[in-house]
Amino acid sequence: MRGHDRINACLPDELIVEILRRLGDKPSRDACSLVCKRWLALERPRRTTLRVGATGSPDVFINLLSRRFSNVRHVHIDERLSISLPVPLGRKRRSSHTTVSSLNLCGLEKNGSEDVGLETYSLSDGGLIAIGQGFPKLEKLSLIWCSNVSSAGLISLAQQCGFLKCLDLQGCYVGDQGLAAVGQSCKQLEDLNLRFCEGLTDIGLVELAIGCAKSLKSLGIAACAKITDVSLEAVGLHCKSLEMLSLDSEFMHNKGVLAVAQGCPSLRILKLQCINVTDEALQAVGSSCLSLELLALYSFQRFTDKGLHAIGIGCKKLKDLTLSDCYFLSDKGLEAIAAGCKELIHLEVNGCHNIGTLGLEFIGKSCPRLTELALLYCQRIGDNALLEIGRGCEFLQSLELVDCSNIGDEAICSIARGCRNLKKLHIRRCYEIGNKGIVAIGENCKSLTDLSLRFCDRVxxxxxxxxxxxSSLQYLNVSGCHQIGDAGIIAIARGCPQLTFLDVSVLQDIVLSHCRQITDVGISHLVRSCSLLESCHMVYCPGVTSSGVATVVSTCPNIKKLLVEKWKVSQRTTRRAGSIISYLCVDL
Structure with a gap:
C-alpha cells in the first residue's frame, strides 16, 4: 500500500546487512544505499575503498570521509585526476560541465554555494595527517604524483597506520626521514613503489629495508638518481622474503642486482632497465633465483646470450619473458630458454634485431604451454617461425605482430589451423598478410573476441x-585497411552480435541494410571512428532511431549523402542537414 514501509518494518538490520554483503558490484550497492537513510547508514560501514582525484583542503575532505566511511582499508589519491560533475551542486544549475576538486565538493556540500573557486590543489602534509587519524585500519595507500607531501606528513601517517601493507609513492617528493619512519612503524609493509621519488637517497631506503626486513615482498624503483647499489645491497642482506623487484636506473650496476639475486631466494618477478648491468648479474639470477616466474629485460646493451643461457639452465619455473631492445641477444639465447623453460606461457620480443626465425622455431618445438606471443619490430622473423608455433603451441590464445615484414599468409594459416583456441589477434603494418590468412582465422578460430588489422592494406x-x-567477436579494428568496403562491414554487423567496438577510421562509404542488431549506440561508436565518412546508407535497421541519424549528421564533418527512412529524421536534423539527406521511398 502506498505510504506504508513494509520492508523496513519487517527486516532487521542484520538481514539488510547480509543482503548488502551479497551484492557483488558497486553500482548495485550504491543503488540500494539510496533506498532510505537507514539503508545508507547500514551500507556505509561496508565501504573499504576510497578513490580520490585532485584535492584541496585535505583536512576538511578526509575528515568528512572518515566520519562517513569508518572501515576504509584502501585509499587511492591520484593528483592527475579531477572530478567532473554533469550538474554542479549548489543553488543554481549551469549548462556546461564543471571540473572541480575534492575540496570544491566538500565546500559545496557544506555551504550549499556555487561561489567556490575551481582551482585544483595538491594534497599536503595536512592531508596525510588527516588520513592517518581518520583511517587507523589503513592497509593500502596510493599517493600518485602528490608533489606537495613531504617527510613530515609521511612520518605522522606511518605512526598512525601500523597495519599498512602497501604504499605507492609514485611521483611524491618525500625525503629519507619519512621513508625511515615507515620502516620503523609499519612492520607489516609488503609492497613499496618508489617510482620517480627524486627526493630519496640510499639513507632512507636502507632504513626501510632494515625496518621491514621480515615483511617486504615487492619493491619498485625508477628515476631515483640518488638511490644506488648500496640500497639494493641492504635489500639483499635484510629482505629475505622479497618476491618482486622492478628497477629502472642508470646508476645501478652489477653489485646491487647480484646482492638481491644472492640474498633473495624467493624472487619470482624481476623487471630490469639498467644500462650498466651485464651478463654477470643475470648469471647470478639464473644460479640463485630458482623460483623466478617472470623476467622482463628492457634496453640492455651490455649483456649477451650468456645471460639468457644461465636463465634457461637455472630458472625452470619461468613462465613470462619480455625482451625489449636487447640488441646483442640472438637465436642462441631463445634456444637456451626453449630448452630449459618448458613452462613458458608468455613471450614478448620487441626490437631485438638479432633474433630471427630460428629462435622462434625453438620456442614452438619446446614450449607447448605458450598462450601469449608478441613479436614487435622483428624484421628477421619469417613464416617458418609461426609455422612451428602453429604446430607446437595448440593452447595459444593471443598473438600480436607489429612491423614484422617477413611474416605472411602462410604463417597466419598455420596459426589458424593449429591454434584453434585463439581469442586475440593484433596485426599492424604487416604488409604480406592478406585475405588468405585472415579467412583461415575466421574459418578455424571460432572463439576469437579481439581482432585488430591496422594498416594491413591487403586485407x-x-x-x-x-x-x-x-559470433563471439567483441572488438574489431580495421583502420587503414583500404580494401574494406560495404560487404565486409555488413557481414560483421550481421554475424557478430556481441561486437562492442569497431574502428574503420579510413572508411568513406558504408551501407547498413536489414541490420537488426545495430542500435544508436553502435552507430555512435562507428561514426566517432569514421572521421572521413562521406556516404552512409542506413535503412531497415529497426534499432536505429532519429537520435542515431542526428549523431551521424553532427559527428561526420565530411558527410555528403545520408539515405534513411523519412520518419527517422527530426525537424532539427532536417534544418541542419536537409541538403544531404535522401529518403527511402517506402515509409516504414
Whole structure:
C-alpha cells in the first residue's frame, strides 16, 4: 500500500546487512544505499575503498570521509585526476560541465554555494595527517604524483597506520626521514613503489629495508638518481622474503642486482632497465633465483646470450619473458630458454634485431604451454617461425605482430589451423598478410573476441566476411585497411552480435541494410571512428532511431549523402542537414 514501509518494518538490520554483503558490484550497492537513510547508514560501514582525484583542503575532505566511511582499508589519491560533475551542486544549475576538486565538493556540500573557486590543489602534509587519524585500519595507500607531501606528513601517517601493507609513492617528493619512519612503524609493509621519488637517497631506503626486513615482498624503483647499489645491497642482506623487484636506473650496476639475486631466494618477478648491468648479474639470477616466474629485460646493451643461457639452465619455473631492445641477444639465447623453460606461457620480443626465425622455431618445438606471443619490430622473423608455433603451441590464445615484414599468409594459416583456441589477434603494418590468412582465422578460430588489422592494406571484404562467422567477436579494428568496403562491414554487423567496438577510421562509404542488431549506440561508436565518412546508407535497421541519424549528421564533418527512412529524421536534423539527406521511398 502506498505510504506504508513494509520492508523496513519487517527486516532487521542484520538481514539488510547480509543482503548488502551479497551484492557483488558497486553500482548495485550504491543503488540500494539510496533506498532510505537507514539503508545508507547500514551500507556505509561496508565501504573499504576510497578513490580520490585532485584535492584541496585535505583536512576538511578526509575528515568528512572518515566520519562517513569508518572501515576504509584502501585509499587511492591520484593528483592527475579531477572530478567532473554533469550538474554542479549548489543553488543554481549551469549548462556546461564543471571540473572541480575534492575540496570544491566538500565546500559545496557544506555551504550549499556555487561561489567556490575551481582551482585544483595538491594534497599536503595536512592531508596525510588527516588520513592517518581518520583511517587507523589503513592497509593500502596510493599517493600518485602528490608533489606537495613531504617527510613530515609521511612520518605522522606511518605512526598512525601500523597495519599498512602497501604504499605507492609514485611521483611524491618525500625525503629519507619519512621513508625511515615507515620502516620503523609499519612492520607489516609488503609492497613499496618508489617510482620517480627524486627526493630519496640510499639513507632512507636502507632504513626501510632494515625496518621491514621480515615483511617486504615487492619493491619498485625508477628515476631515483640518488638511490644506488648500496640500497639494493641492504635489500639483499635484510629482505629475505622479497618476491618482486622492478628497477629502472642508470646508476645501478652489477653489485646491487647480484646482492638481491644472492640474498633473495624467493624472487619470482624481476623487471630490469639498467644500462650498466651485464651478463654477470643475470648469471647470478639464473644460479640463485630458482623460483623466478617472470623476467622482463628492457634496453640492455651490455649483456649477451650468456645471460639468457644461465636463465634457461637455472630458472625452470619461468613462465613470462619480455625482451625489449636487447640488441646483442640472438637465436642462441631463445634456444637456451626453449630448452630449459618448458613452462613458458608468455613471450614478448620487441626490437631485438638479432633474433630471427630460428629462435622462434625453438620456442614452438619446446614450449607447448605458450598462450601469449608478441613479436614487435622483428624484421628477421619469417613464416617458418609461426609455422612451428602453429604446430607446437595448440593452447595459444593471443598473438600480436607489429612491423614484422617477413611474416605472411602462410604463417597466419598455420596459426589458424593449429591454434584453434585463439581469442586475440593484433596485426599492424604487416604488409604480406592478406585475405588468405585472415579467412583461415575466421574459418578455424571460432572463439576469437579481439581482432585488430591496422594498416594491413591487403586485407579486404573477403577476410571480413569470414570473420563474420566468429559470433563471439567483441572488438574489431580495421583502420587503414583500404580494401574494406560495404560487404565486409555488413557481414560483421550481421554475424557478430556481441561486437562492442569497431574502428574503420579510413572508411568513406558504408551501407547498413536489414541490420537488426545495430542500435544508436553502435552507430555512435562507428561514426566517432569514421572521421572521413562521406556516404552512409542506413535503412531497415529497426534499432536505429532519429537520435542515431542526428549523431551521424553532427559527428561526420565530411558527410555528403545520408539515405534513411523519412520518419527517422527530426525537424532539427532536417534544418541542419536537409541538403544531404535522401529518403527511402517506402515509409516504414
Amino acid at each position: 579486404g571484404d573477403e577476410a571480413l566476411v569470414a570473420i563474420g562467422e566468429c
